[in-house]
Amino acid sequence: MLGVFLSGLNLPAAYLPPSNSSRCTFGGTGWKLRKIRSFGVDPHGMKTTTKSRLSPYYCTVIAFFGIFFNVYSQAQQTSSLPENWPNWAYGYLEPLMEGGRIAPPCPIDAKPLDCAYRSPPATDDGLKFSLPGTSLSFTASEADYDYGPADWYPDDHPLMPAVVDQGRREEKIRACSLCHYPNGQGKMENGHVAGLPYSYILAQLEVFSKGDRRSADPRKANTNEMMMIAKSMSEEEKQIVARYFSSINFKPLVNVIETTKAPQVRMTMNGLMLPIEDMPFVPLGNRIIEVPTNPQRTAIMRDPRGMFTSYVPIGSLEKGKLLVETSNNKTIQCGICHGPDQTGLADIPSIAGRTASYTMRQLWDIKQGTRKSLIMVPIVTNLNADDMLSISAYLASLPP
Numbered sequence: 001m002l003g004v005f006l007s008g009l010n011l012p013a014a015y016l017p018p019s020n021s022s023r024c025t026f027g028g029t030g031w032k033l034r035k036i037r038s039f040g041v042d043p044h045g046m047k048t049t050t051k052s053r054l055s056p057y058y059c060t061v062i063a064f065f066g067i068f069f070n071v072y073s074q075a076q077q078t079s080s081l082p083e084n085w086p087n088w089a090y091g092y093l094e095p096l097m098e099g100g101r102i103a104p105p106c107p108i109d110a111k112p113l114d115c116a117y118r119s120p121p122a123t124d125d126g127l128k129f130s131l132p133g134t135s136l137s138f139t140a141s142e143a144d145y146d147y148g149p150a151d152w153y154p155d156d157h158p159l160m161p162a163v164v165d166q167g168r169r170e171e172k173i174r175a176c177s178l179c180h181y182p183n184g185q186g187k188m189e190n191g192h193v194a195g196l197p198y199s200y201i202l203a204q205l206e207v208f209s210k211g212d213r214r215s216a217d218p219r220k221a222n223t224n225e226m227m228m229i230a231k232s233m234s235e236e237e238k239q240i241v242a243r244y245f246s247s248i249n250f251k252p253l254v255n256v257i258e259t260t261k262a263p264q265v266r267m268t269m270n271g272l273m274l275p276i277e278d279m280p281f282v283p284l285g286n287r288i289i290e291v292p293t294n295p296q297r298t299a300i301m302r303d304p305r306g307m308f309t310s311y312v313p314i315g316s317l318e319k320g321k322l323l324v325e326t327s328n329n330k331t332i333q334c335g336i337c338h339g340p341d342q343t344g345l346a347d348i349p350s351i352a353g354r355t356a357s358y359t360m361r362q363l364w365d366i367k368q369g370t371r372k373s374l375i376m377v378p379i380v381t382n383l384n385a386d387d388m389l390s391i392s393a394y395l396a397s398l399p400p
């Protein structure tokens with residue numbers, strides 16, 4: 001009873017992995033007292049309680065303290081992230097500092113949209129935009145409509161299932177096509193779902209809905225929303241979308257340039273990086289800067305045929321290739337499972353030609369333990385941030 005009560009109130013922290021929780025045991029049936037933190041994400045496992053079993057008395061005291069603390073302190077406290085944090089992969093140029101802004105609270109009973117960063121609705125000035133290769137035209141707000149965004153190229157994909165096309169408004173599930181596009185090509189700040197194996201899509205919707213795939217970066221609200229979308233979908237809906245996206249071919253998405261300089265960028269609220277016009281390039285340093293090749297088309301018109309340009313450090317492609325192909329005694333050759341061209345094998349997804357930001361986030365999230373993947377954990381154990389950056393750059397450069 002108390003457990004049920006608590007898990008109802010324990011808000012986002014309910015998604016904490018067991019390693020971040022102290023286990024309280026009452027008469028044989030254990031329930032978890034989650035660590036009391038802002039979004040509940042203690043990504044690098046710092047300050048994690050190590051005591052594995054606490055006395056019932058101690059538990060009760062902390063439990064009630066926990067309720068009040070949790071309810072009143074959501075999203076207020078943040079600790080800074082370690083220095084080697086790949087901020088660029090999560091759509092940030094700056095590290096998260098103590099007290100910095102993190103994603104809105106995403107309680108376990110939230111509707112998906114409640115977990116998102118919200119901006120004021122776009123004002124529609126009636127100006128219609130067009131794109132090459134289509135006779136359709138849309139205003140910026142039509143292109144960006146949560147429950148039925150523009151479908152510029154209806155011939156590029158099969159007929160969209162309702163949830164892909166429009167989402168489900170009463171449940172605050174925004175259309176899959178808003179973030180992943182009708183053709184599933186997706187963007188750097190979300191994911192590329194076209195051509196993924198049917199069973200893999202289902203498996204990921206399952207891990208999202210169980211809270212076993214979260215972002216290690218407490219700022220990343222759209223992963224929370226994705227988690228809640230998966231949680232709100234019916235089994236039938238999941239099968240329909242898995243069939244839909246798996247039936248579409250994933251097309252080239254990224255141009256990779258090895259360089260020492262990259263454009264200056266600004267970020268949209270959800271982590272899409274956009275180059276700042278007419279500004280000189282700046283030293284790239286040890287990060288990847290990924291921007292839409294045609295920023296206006298991607299940011300405003302949401303062009304599903306839009307590509308990305310990834311500026312990657314000199315030498316990263318060669319280093320990445322070495323790790324991917326030979327493992328360099330640090331990991332396992334990726335091709336054994338992901339196929340000789342890294343384009344997937346049976347139920348194992350393709351990792352070729354996807355944005356470097358996406359790949360880096362996955363490897364990093366798996367390493368931090370917020371994306372649970374038993375099979376991938378040993379692959380990343382001995383890889384550091386630099387290795388992962390190189391792997392992500394190299395994989396982005398491969399044909400899909």
Ligand code: HEC
Nearest residue numbers: 163174175176179189190191201204222223225226241361
């Ligand atoms: C608000 C934006 C948003 C919407 C709407 C959305 N997603 Fe996502 N989705 C994401 C984000 C963000 C990720 C990747 C998170 C990360 O970085 O791990 C993702 C990842 C995924 C993945 C995992 C891809 C992979 O390669 O592992 C699948 C599958 C997926 N989404 C399916 C869907 C379906 C189906 C819908 C509609 C019912 C949907 N998404 C709606 C944002 C969204």
Ligand code: HEC
Nearest residue numbers: 331332333334336337348349351359362373375376379391
């Ligand atoms: C032993 C098999 C195996 C090996 C070796 C392997 N992977 Fe994976 N990988 C998987 C499986 C299976 C998944 C699907 C996730 C899951 O089931 O948890 C996956 C998922 C991924 C994902 C997430 C894909 C997505 O759509 O989100 C990335 C990125 C990835 N692997 C990269 C790599 C890289 C890079 C290497 C080599 C350094 C590698 N993998 C080696 C089995 C493997």
